[in-house]
Structure formats: C-alpha cells, structure tokens
Amino acid sequence: MSIDAIAPVAGLTAPVLNLGATSAAPPASGDFASQLSASLQHLQDMQTNTDNLAVQAATGQLADVHDYIIAATEANLTTQLAVQVRNKALDAFNEIMRMQA
C-alpha cells in the first residue's frame, strides 16, 4: 500500500493583518507597514466611535445602551488583536537581532 506524499503547505499570501477594515484598508497587496498603519487607523476609528458613544451615554442622548457596550467590546477585541500582532512582529524582530554575524 502506498501512501501519498504530504502536499506542501501553501504560502501565506493572504493579508497578514487586515483588522476587518472594509474601505479604509485595501486587502491584499501592499507591504506590511502600510497594512499595519491601515489597521491602526481602523482601530483608531473604532476607539473614536466608542468615545462618541460614551459622551452620548453621559449626556443622555444614547438611544441604545447595547450600542455603546458592543462598540466598546469590539474596540477592546481589536486592540487586543493589534497588541498580539505587535508582540509577534517584535518577537520576530528580536529573533533576527539575536543572530550572530
């Protein structure tokens, strides 16, 4: 009985860091730095939206309580994702820095 060879893993060509950006960040193409800045911009927009909802809640203009809580949750998750990606990128950088000439 013959066993098929294991298929090679396809290269990671998909965008590494596209934090759900729909219009702000064009997916695929573009180098890591531009994708990173687009993602951070998306994160910034999310935080601003949450801040606006918090002001509305404080001034009594908020129609839906859950809108604020959900926006805050999404901003929190997006921040965690950005931090994780930052940590991984930093780990890779440090690993290269440790290489002996």
Next chain:
Amino acid sequence: MTQLFGAIGIAGTGVTVYRKWLDAVSDNIANLNDAKPTSQAAFQARYVIAQAVHYGKGDGGVEIGGTALGDPNGRLVYEPTNPIADENGYVRYPDIDLGSQMGQLIMAQRGYEANLSVVDRAKDAYEAALNIGKG
C-alpha cells in the same frame, strides 16, 4: 464582505430590533385604555416589521422595515357616564388585547436576552482565538 468580529455586530442589530419591539409593546400597553370620542379614530396599536439585511449576502443582521398600525376603528364601548361619550353613550377604545401584548412582551424580552448572550459568547470565542500563542 465579512467583517472582523461580525457575530457581535450582527447580534447587535438583533438587540436593536428587539429593543424597538419592546418600545412598541410598551406604547401599546400604555395607551390601552385611551378613550376617544366616537367621532375620532382610536389609538392604533404599533407593530414593528423586522426584515433581514441583504438576505444571504452582505453583512447580515436584521433591521426594522417599518411599522404596521392596528385598526383605527377600535372597539365601541357603552359608557354613558364618560364625559366624552356621544349621544348614544358610546366611546371608542383601542382594539388592543392586553394578553396578546403581554405575550409579545415576553417574546421581545427573551429575544433581546438571546441576542445579548450571542454577543457574550462571540466575545468569549474571539478572546479564545486571541489567546493563541500567548505566554
């Protein structure tokens, strides 16, 4: 285009719809006993119409498509002592059944809570994904 953390946003639209349903039911119950002269229309019950957002494609979720109104004729009640009664002693009350409204109230509340538990579970799931490779 699917969104990151899409389940949370989709469940959020559901919460909004059920909140509006709760508002409609509370409006109906608040105006349950509005007597009107027979020359005027009775209070019309409000019924929200929910519909899917871009069904099967797009971001998903639910939205309010509009509001349907109940019967403006209401029901005629014989109340000759009422100051706004007509010469035959009748006034017009809204045609709203309190039992039916209470049933809708429970459904709206449960739907609201169900969508919020989806938000909660989705948050836990996404956090588990973010914990991959931590530490």
